Amino acid sequence: SGNYYNQGEIRKKELEQSCCVLGIPASDVTVIDHRDLPDNPAVEWDTQLLATLVLKHIEAKNINLVVTFDAGGVSGHANHVSLYTALRYSVCTLLWVPPWGCRVLVLESVNLFRKYISFLDVLISCLLPRDALFILTEEETEQAKRAMRCHRSQLLWFRQLYVLFSRYLVVNSLRLL
Numbered sequence: 001s002g003n004y005y006n007q008g009e010i011r012k013k014e015l016e017q018s019c020c021v022l023g024i025p026a027s028d029v030t031v032i033d034h035r036d037l038p039d040n041p042a043v044e045w046d047t048q049l050l051a052t053l054v055l056k057h058i059e060a061k062n063i064n065l066v067v068t069f070d071a072g073g074v075s076g077h078a079n080h081v082s083l084y085t086a087l088r089y090s091v092c093t094l095l096w097v098p099p100w101g102c103r104v105l106v107l108e109s110v111n112l113f114r115k116y117i118s119f120l121d122v123l124i125s126c127l128l129p130r131d132a133l134f135i136l137t138e139e140e141t142e143q144a145k146r147a148m149r150c151h152r153s154q155l156l157w158f159r160q161l162y163v164l165f166s167r168y169l170v171v172n173s174l175r176l177l
Contacts, residue, residue, distance in 0.1 A: 004039040007153050018150035021143065030057060041077045050086035051094070064102050067174065072109030074168070091177050104177035105132055107168075114167060121167035130173040144169045 002011030016026045032053060037045050058066065068087050073080030087104050108130065114121050122135055136144060148163050149155065155163075163169065 002039050003033075004041070005153075008033070008039075010153050011151070014151045014153060018147040021147040021150060032057075037079075039079065041079065044078045045082035045086070047082070047086050047089050050082060051090045054083075054086055055090055058102055066102060066104045068104065068106055068177075070106040070109050070175075074107060074109045088177060105174040106177050108173040108175065110167065110173075116161075116165045116167070118165050118167055119170045122171045125167075125171050125173045128173065131176045132174040134172045134174070136170055141170050 002008055002015070012031050015031065016029055019026065019029050034049075034053070036049055037053075054066075057063070066087065069080040069084045071081060071084055073084065084106060087106075091104060110121070114124060125133055125135075145163050148159075148169070
């Protein structure tokens with residue numbers, strides 16, 4: 001629930017506000033509070049437990065596309081990496097292929113230079129191999145920034161810089177898992 005600094009309830013509300021800015025209704029937002037899955041940037045979550053929870057949610061909601069982090073977790077956050085590991089385990093080890101054809105896309109982690117050159121990374125991303133490339137319009141980029149600003153409790157000085165300079169608010173390259 002984002003309770004690393006005992007701000008779980010605040011962060012749940014911020015998530016709902018952020019999703020609202022993006023046009024995602026609160027009824028489509030699910031927050032999982034599980035004692036064995038603590039919000040902690042240094043804790044790797046149990047792969048099988050997380051895979052089970054994610055797969056149940058995907059099947060219950062008939063989800064046909066999942067977008068998650070890659071093995072680098074974009075920022076190296078252990079919880080982000082755990083999501084990738086659990087989905088990779090589901091697809092590769094369990095050979096999970098739901099009948100409705102759910103696809104899993106993983107967001108490419110890039111080096112520090114590319115991460116903070118904002119729209120200039122569009123040129124680089126267009127030249128490199130990937131399965132999907134999302135380039136936001138100026139209006140969509142502003143919407144993404146408004147959504148990020150909803151997470152007030154997390155907007156420390158370095159995240160303010162992230163909102164200003166990150167390529168992830170302009171361009172996202174993904175590959176199929």
